[in-house]
Amino acid sequence: MKDFGYVAATDVATAVREIRPGAKFLGGGTNLVDLMREGIEAPDTVIDISRLPLTGIEELPDGGLRVGALVRNSDLAAHPTIRARYPMLAQAVLLGASGQLRNMATVGGNILQRTRCLYFYDGTQPCNKREPGSGCAAIGGFNRMHAILGASESCIATHPSDMCVALAALDATVEVESVRGTRRIPLRDVHAVPADTPHVETALEPDELITAVEIPAVPVAANSRYRKVRDRASYAFALVSVAAALDVRDGQVAAVRLALGGVAARPWRAVEAERVLTGAAATEAEFRRAADAELAAARPQSENGFKIELARRTITATLLRLTTEGSPA
Structure with missing residues (x-):
């Protein structure tokens, strides 16, 4: 160093x-x-x-919450209001990293963490994120963990955050500060898709500091789950993860929120699946049809084609569990 x-x-x-x-x-x-x-x-x-005094979690007039950028991940997951109103968020945080890391890691840092692609960390291999124009060793290499959605010919790395997947489903907004003042960016727009500039990873300017995350009131989120499929039960990044919230009335989907992790360069809001599900019957067949619609755009690599079926099954299973069991206690 x-x-x-x-x-x-x-x-x-x-x-x-x-x-x-x-x-x-x-x-x-x-x-x-x-x-x-x-x-x-x-x-x-x-x-x-x-x-810095950015460690508070405060109520907003609209019923949402303002979370300071330096709130520790452990404190976020344990907060009673987060657990009651946004259980998917508490679960996502608890399924990320280890207890020791959660005690140190911050909300702002979690948003800005960089990919865990093995080639990004290996200085002997080409990586367009690390050295623009050098190539992407993962394409044609060991790419089992890599993206099936939103990737490009320049980069197929995934974003590693669990917390951000839940925040994407919740329509969170990120507040940033610079000498020019304050601006707010929808979390869904914070992380960039790689295109031909994978080294440009976020919408933040280099001199901007994340100061808070605002989560709006999302009534459907009270019935939500985060499901993470990984190679081992602890301290592993997602192969596929699903943040889902569901409101079923008279057997039909009245409202739904759905986002995926482990499949793209950014937390992937499943807008097509949401569109298909809204107003549809709350059945396994409809849940699977919605998953198929979202995954129609998937483009697997040589070793990660299994993620398509894994994502399909995880979406379906998570939504089914919400219809029968609701949010975990």
Whole structure:
């Protein structure tokens, strides 16, 4: 790890004044420090924002919540209002990483974490995220964990966050701050699809700091689940994950929210599946039909074609469980 300068910011204004090319914000550090150790990130200056007053979870006038960017993942998952109104979010956080990492990781950092693609971490292999124009070793390589939706000929890496999948289903908004002021970005627009510029990973400008996430009131989310399919039961990234919320009235789907993880470069809001399901009968056949509609655009690689059927079954099973058991206690 190369030498770097260190600045401890005491307020948001100081933090955004200090950011410049070659500098990085440091919150929990659970991703940035790893990347620095691997030589993938090599900032000249680290701006420590861990002491900023961004750790609250507050009620909004519309019945939603404002979550500070430095709320620890463990605290988010344990918050009684999150558990009651947005159980899919609490479950998603608890299924991410280990308890020790959740105690350090922050909401803002979780949003901005970078892919866990093996080739991204391997400096001996070409990677367009790490070195634009060098190529994508995963295409034609070991790509079992990689994207089947929204990928490109330049990159097939997936976004690793579980929390963001739930936030995408909940129509969350990300608040960012810079010396130019405050702006809000729908979480669904924060993460970029790779196209031919996979090194451009988010809609944030380099000098913008995430200060909060706002989650609107979403009544259907009270009946929601997050299901994560992975190779082992702990500390593993998703092969496929599903965040689902469902409201069934008189046997028909009155409202539904659906997002997928482990299948794309960003949390994948399943808008086509939602369209098909709204007003349809709440049956296994209709759930499977909606999954088929969403996955019609899937383009598998040489080793990850199984993800299409896995996603189909996981969507169907999650929705069925919501109709029979509701949200877990």
